[in-house]
Amino acid sequence: MTSASLHYSFSHLDDLMDAAGLDALLVTSKHNVRYLLGGYQFIFFAGMDAIGHSRYLPVFVYVKGAVEKTAYVGNKMEGGEHENHPFWPDSVYTMSWTSLDSTQQALDHLAKVGVTTGRIGVEPSFLPMNAHQMITEQMPNIALVDATAVLEELRAVKSEAELVQLRQASELITQAMQATIAASMAGDSKFHIIDRLRQEETKRGLAFEYCLLTLGSSHNRAASTQTWEKGEVLSIDSGGNLNGYIGDICRMGVLGEPDTELQDLLAEIETTQQAAFAKIRAGTTGADVIAAGEACRAAQPNAACTDFFAHGMGLISHEAPFLMTNHPVAYENRDADKPLRANTILSVETTMLHPKRGFIKLEDTLRVTDSGYELFGTQGRGWNRGSI
Structure with a gap:
């Protein structure tokens, strides 16, 4: 060294x-x-x-x-x-x-x-x-x-070697999530599903850090004996560590086929994510990205139960650039009005706490580039099916 x-x-x-x-x-x-x-x-x-x-x-x-x-x-x-x-x-x-x-x-x-x-x-x-x-x-x-x-x-600005680690961490987590959802079935408890994800991440070379999991209509993401049942949704949010670098992704599953309402709800989330993505490029301020995401969220049918958030990440899950405040991980948004720089990393997340269909969320990791962005861990952003 x-x-x-x-x-x-x-x-x-x-x-x-x-x-x-x-x-x-x-x-x-x-x-x-x-x-x-x-x-x-x-x-x-x-x-x-x-x-x-x-x-x-x-x-x-x-x-x-x-x-x-x-x-x-x-x-x-x-x-x-x-x-x-x-x-x-x-x-x-x-x-x-x-x-x-x-x-x-x-x-x-x-x-x-x-x-x-x-x-x-x-x-x-x-x-x-x-x-x-x-x-x-x-x-x-x-x-x-x-x-x-x-x-x-x-x-704040990552080297090429760091970007390789962050990209791979995101890809490995999404693969582990897809494998976990595909292997999970009716009657599997949150304890079992979380342990399955731990094993899937570990065998891919990640250090498992946490899994926040919801099933059905519940918004509670803590581990429990609650079981996944046919027709219910699953939200799986996990951080895995690859040689010190964090991958932090959230994906959705359903036990069976998603009905029209579920398809529409996830489409609302995706629309908000894409609106924020479209503003990401070096030279654009973080405030512009936040404004685009918030404006799109506010125009959706379920805006009242939906939240939008974006933050920096790398060695830890919330680091520069600091774009927003007044969220659970509270810090000053000191970088919001500064131009984004190439090779900084953003996590963009939209979360819906639907009163009947449950916790519906996408969280994605992106690298800021001179011309736009690169999305890490692109797999599984739609509805992933459990084992029937």
Whole structure:
């Protein structure tokens, strides 16, 4: 693993830090550490951070304009990982068992390279209280600054290698969903269907993350003993992870043949999706895409029970560009009035909570291009039939 294989440039990172007035970074979120290291994540703590009385806390240390001063602080067991596949930073410390171990080593490294004053960027949502306290006590001349937006912006435009991962993740999830629906039959519980999807995603090389499933007229997407019955709809919404990159898709199934009403309801969803898609291209603002989707949704017969949403995605399921707010995943829509950029990723979703026919939704992943968009995971966007 070398710095030449990274998905970002140091000059871009330096420019972002300069604009934010940052002198250095202490990065502690697993997803951003993974990104900055070039895709590496320690498998032992991939599923859980807690160990003993503390937690795993990887730290990536970066000093603006001085790549040679970069350091990575990891767990003691990561020494073997570094031996087999060397990490690219010049300074690597595989010695930590607690959050305080990691923080102390990161502070020692900053002192070693001469950073004892200035503005240090951190991720407040991913910095433990005891680590924060140690930093402020040992480095009283340091100002800690929220660098979350800097790191989000750094990841916003995807490299070609990242696009390959995201495209494949979407395609594999749609294949897994189609296989799951086709194998599911009357009497299968939500528990069984979700586990079937987990197996289908896993055997395709995805790390299964979640499945939100509805059956029949219910709008409840949690796992339960509820069973799928003939004539009922199924909504299956899942996130799968491919080498750190998220695929997030929703598809529809029906046990039997869809009647005319179901065909019309899904057509409403598809019409709204396509209206938003038609506005997507580099240079168009996110607000224009949202306005097109909202206008189309509002004109549909079931507008009162239908919602439209669009958001960025990549290493995590909601990231830059941030286009909307006032939804369950609440954040400011700071990118809505900015032009979309080529090779950013959007998730576009339209959801109908029909009072009689149930939860009807399509969620799609798209790459923004100079001339329009590329839709990832195109299969199964109509009614998928269960096993009769």
